[in-house]
Amino acid sequence: MKLVSWNVNGIRACVRKGFLNYFHEVDADIFCLQETKLQEGQINLELEGYHQYWNYALRKGYSGTAVFTKKKPLSVKYGLGEVDTQEEGRIITLEFEKFYLVNVYTPNSKRDLTRLEYRLEWEDELYSYLKELDDQKPIIYCGDLNVAHQEIDLKNHKTNHGNSGFTTEERGKMTRLLESGFIDTLRHFHPDTEGIYSWWSYMKTIRERNVGWRIDYFIVSSRLKDYLQNSQVHSQVMGSDHCPIMLEIDRPDQPV
Template sequence: MELLLISWNVNGIRACVRNGFLDFLEKYKPDILALQEIKATEDNIPIEVRYYPDYHKYWNPAKKKGYAGTALFTKIEPLNIKFGIGEDKFDSEGRVITAEYEKFYLVNAYFPNSQHGLTRLDFKIEFDKLIHSYLNELRKKKPVILCGDFNVAHKEIDLANPKQNVKNAGFTPQERAWMDEFLQDGYIDTFRMFTKEGGHYTWWTYRFKARERNIGWRVDYFVVSEELKDKVKSSWILSEVYGSDHAPIAMVLDI
């Protein structure tokens, strides 16, 4: 069975709905859709999204209004759903949803941003390490898919201006070192299975016509535990889809 999975940081679900979210859903019809940065509680979600047919929907908003949060739309009903990773300072920001399916776990994550001045770098690295341990525990039971906005460009090839950003949030040596360590532990960045060259990004600042000029960062990922590597048929960026400062990413899994 081939499954189409899509992950998208929508930068506010209400704004994204005004900018074509429902058309996107109608066009691509993913089997599983993982959303990050929904910036809304369930009762603030537009009614046409809340009651959109054919999907089981799960919402994990932050306690703070209009901030962070994740959501999951899935045509296949999960065996189990879990919100969070067991640490309140992260879980109160609605950063993780785990769906258990028959043959794998899907973890939808919105990693913290290290922020201007790196004021949240320690918080981010703590989250990175905790989710890594969490995935390793899940993996003892079933293969794992991790998707979402990791808020890090892994290598120089993953952003347009690496030299200028070495000390900036999302490209610090500490964040990149964690990504190295994580992938070396038997996890695969699926996009790089199919695309080796640079110039492919998932986030662009709204300023300076950055998207038009393709001055961006690749910070959104579909990662699989290596047991699933042979099941991944394609992994790409839906760069034609607007509606957020991020493009959605997609993966086809034959499982």
């Protein structure tokens, strides 16, 4: 089973930049989007063979998530508890027979950290939610999580300590999750490989010089470890300030 996650930074703009070419070439079983930046009726994507699920933000041109899946899920849930009021369209959960797929666009704590407190509340609520789901069946959790977990996950870690996306608090929330029964699949396959990033500033030559951050993830329940086949970052794919990431995993044939 092949899954792709991509923060497209506006799906309409990304389509103009070749999104559909990549979408059809990669031929994923499940394709997750973050930061779709539109409302219902503003795009008509003809994706033959896929069921489409969209979670729109109330604010125009902001946030939003979507999931395209070949296999129809048993159920679909939008949003998360009291912290996610549905206004920003940041979470979609698809339930399948043997696992949950949770697609997330995590709030940015902002450059001046004015949204850090909200971000940490979000992390606590999401953590509880993921643990509840994991008690029922394994989870595949993906998206733009807006944190570089370790120093290896960004180019200039020394000058970014304490900055948005690399605060001790944000990194600590990721550590808590991974230590409670989940796997960062990219680091499972490439624990010490440097220079693997998924986001770059639009500033001139930044992406060409690979001055980036890895803030997009596929994270799975630890009991799916033996099913993992591959985890990649498709840094050569353009169309957004993020690049797509991909997970290949055997489809669980029984509850694990």
